[in-house]
Amino acid sequence: MITEAFILLAIIYVALMLFFNKVHRKVISKGPPLICGYIPFVGIAVEYGMDPRAKIAQLSEKYGDIFTIYVMGQFITVVTNPVDVAKIYSSPKTFNFFEVGIEFGNRAFTLPRMDDQTNNTLIHDIHHGLQSQELPVLTERANTFIQRDFKNFRSKDWKKVNLVEWVGDIISSVTLRAVYGENCNFKEMAKTFFPFDDKFAIIASNIPFAVKKKTGLFDIRDSFATNFVPRPEDDACLFLHKRYDAFKGVKDLSSIQLGNAMSIIGWAALTNTITTTVWTIYHLLKQPQSVRDEVLDEIRDVLGERSDGGALEIPYEQLSNLKKVDAIVSESLRLHFGVLSSRMCMKKHNFESSSGRSYELPARGLMLLASSHHDPHFFKDPETFIWDRFLHMPSSVIAKNGKSIPLSSVYLPFGGGANLCPGRFFAKNEIKIMVCLLLTSFDMKVETEEEPETDKMKWTLQVGPFKEGNIEIRYKNKE
Numbered sequence: 219m220i221t222e223a224f225i226l227l228a229i230i231y232v233a234l235m236l237f238f239n240k241v242h243r244k245v246i247s248k249g250p251p252l253i254c255g256y257i258p259f260v261g262i263a264v265e266y267g268m269d270p271r272a273k274i275a276q277l278s279e280k281y282g283d284i285f286t287i288y289v290m291g292q293f294i295t296v297v298t299n300p301v302d303v304a305k306i307y308s309s310p311k312t313f314n315f316f317e318v319g320i321e322f323g324n325r326a327f328t329l330p331r332m333d334d335q336t337n338n339t340l341i342h343d344i345h346h347g348l349q350s351q352e353l354p355v356l357t358e359r360a361n362t363f364i365q366r367d368f369k370n371f372r373s374k375d376w377k378k379v380n381l382v383e384w385v386g387d388i389i390s391s392v393t394l395r396a397v398y399g400e401n402c403n404f405k406e407m408a409k410t411f412f413p414f415d416d417k418f419a420i421i422a423s424n425i426p427f428a429v430k431k432k433t434g435l436f437d438i439r440d441s442f443a444t445n446f447v448p449r450p451e452d453d454a455c456l457f458l459h460k461r462y463d464a465f466k467g468v469k470d471l472s473s474i475q476l477g478n479a480m481s482i483i484g485w486a487a488l489t490n491t492i493t494t495t496v497w498t499i500y501h502l503l504k505q506p507q508s509v510r511d512e513v514l515d516e517i518r519d520v521l522g523e524r525s526d527g528g529a530l531e532i533p534y535e536q537l538s539n540l541k542k543v544d545a546i547v548s549e550s551l552r553l554h555f556g557v558l559s560s561r562m563c564m565k566k567h568n569f570e571s572s573s574g575r576s577y578e579l580p581a582r583g584l585m586l587l588a589s590s591h592h593d594p595h596f597f598k599d600p601e602t603f604i605w606d607r608f609l610h611m612p613s614s615v616i617a618k619n620g621k622s623i624p625l626s627s628v629y630l631p632f633g634g635g636a637n638l639c640p641g642r643f644f645a646k647n648e649i650k651i652m653v654c655l656l657l658t659s660f661d662m663k664v665e666t667e668e669e670p671e672t673d674k675m676k677w678t679l680q681v682g683p684f685k686e687g688n689i690e691i692r693y694k695n696k697e
């Protein structure tokens with residue numbers, strides 16, 4: 219019996235290997251160099267998943283600027299040269315972000331595909347809402363909620379908190395109330411966000427739906443989705459109501475799918491903002507007192523002193539004048555942001571790379587565009603946090619081939635081109651408000667002595683969080 223089972227397994231394995239090699243040969247002919255690994259379906263997922271950034275750097279060293287990796291049943295072309303990245307960002311029809319969203323949206327959130335016109339309208343509404351129409355209101359709400367929450371933190375004596383949990387609580391509750399409305403069920407939403415976010419990469423991976431269902435991954439996602447359908451009394455953003463109306467009209471849509479369609483925005487709003495805030499505060503607190511004083515002086519110059527009642531006025535229009543605070547957030551994003559943004563090559567395409575080579579890219583092939591955040595050619599001393607680096611950064615840089623390229627081709631924390639993250643202004647505003655209130659309210663110190671390590675496994679599409687998730691800080695009211 220055991221021998222038969224063993225023979226059967228061996229046959230399946232050999233069949234898979236033959237199929238795998240056939241696919242392998244087909245893809246490799248005119249395309250970029252292909253790195254498949256030796257395990258059918260899994261490909262190089264294990265070594266890649268351990269530290270995506272290091273793996274990409276290593277493969278780029280060996281195979282050049284463009285190569286294709288095979289990970290969990292999927293071929294992914296990785297583009298590492300910023301000149302090529304800029305070219306891809308500037309051709310959104312050929313290299314499309316929206317289709318990636320549909321594919322990942324479907325894998326992670328099992329969403330129905332809407333018609334193109336509805337989709338375009340929904341994306342337009344999100345971009346318009348977050349970047350202009352509703353941005354002042356969102357920022358004002360965040361300001362009100364953070365100031366309100368801060369009153370509860372006041373302490374005359376030194377108090378210890380876990381920075382990761384503390385920031386996670388504040389940013390999740392503030393962001394969710396700002397976007398989904400003050401009366402939304404933000405406590406439940408936040409409670410279910412963290413387990414979902416922790417498993418997001420695997421939920422969005424190419425592993426079969428049946429496995430995701432069987433292993434409980436979809437249960438985690440569904441409990442996250444449940445609380446996200448906005449009710450009229452919640453006072454959610456306009457673009458969320460429009461999204462709700464569009465999805466509600468889809469025939470046979472389950473309530474979980476409707477929740478998924480609404481929760482995707484909540485996930486996008488929280489996943490990177492929390493980690494960026496944690497890193498920003500951590501790095502700020504690690505700066506010498508002279509730097510912290512310089513930043514505090516800027517805050518006082520721009521916003522003035524606190525009123526007699528202790529409130530700090532933070533007008534929306536003044537946030538863009540906080541250049542030093544902005545520079546610290548930007549440097550945190552540079553140092554800790556993952557590697558990539560993604561695009562789908564829509565049709566078979568001959569890509570002329572900046573190195574003069576031509577590669578055939580397959581239709582509907584997934585592409586990952588690598589940032590150059592750790593390349594010393596663009597960022598001197600790249601592994602060091604230099605708080606004022608972005609105060610002196612030009613808007614264009616010189617590539618290795620001598621060409622001038624926009625800074626946005628090497629510095630990609632919010633992606634690039636037409637799909638540049640629409641939430642970037644809101645995220646930065648929220649973080650700036652936090653920093654202003656922290657520095658003007660409290661004396662603070664980092665208690666944990668070891669350098670916190672980034673969780674490299676989460677370093678693909680997100681800002682890498684702390685590995686151990688425990689950084690203790692001490693604070694008390696300013697004298």
Ligand code: HEM
Nearest residue numbers: 486487490491494559560631632633634637638639641645
């Ligand atoms: C520090 C915080 C954030 C970071 C680092 C970040 C990063 C990104 C990145 C890399 C993309 C992909 C863009 C591309 O590949 O070109 C993206 C897209 C997106 N982000 Fe953010 N994001 C942040 C905060 C937010 C917030 C607060 C919201 C909402 C309130 C948000 C909503 C979105 C949406 C809706 C998209 C999809 C845009 C589209 O389909 O065109 N993000 N973000």
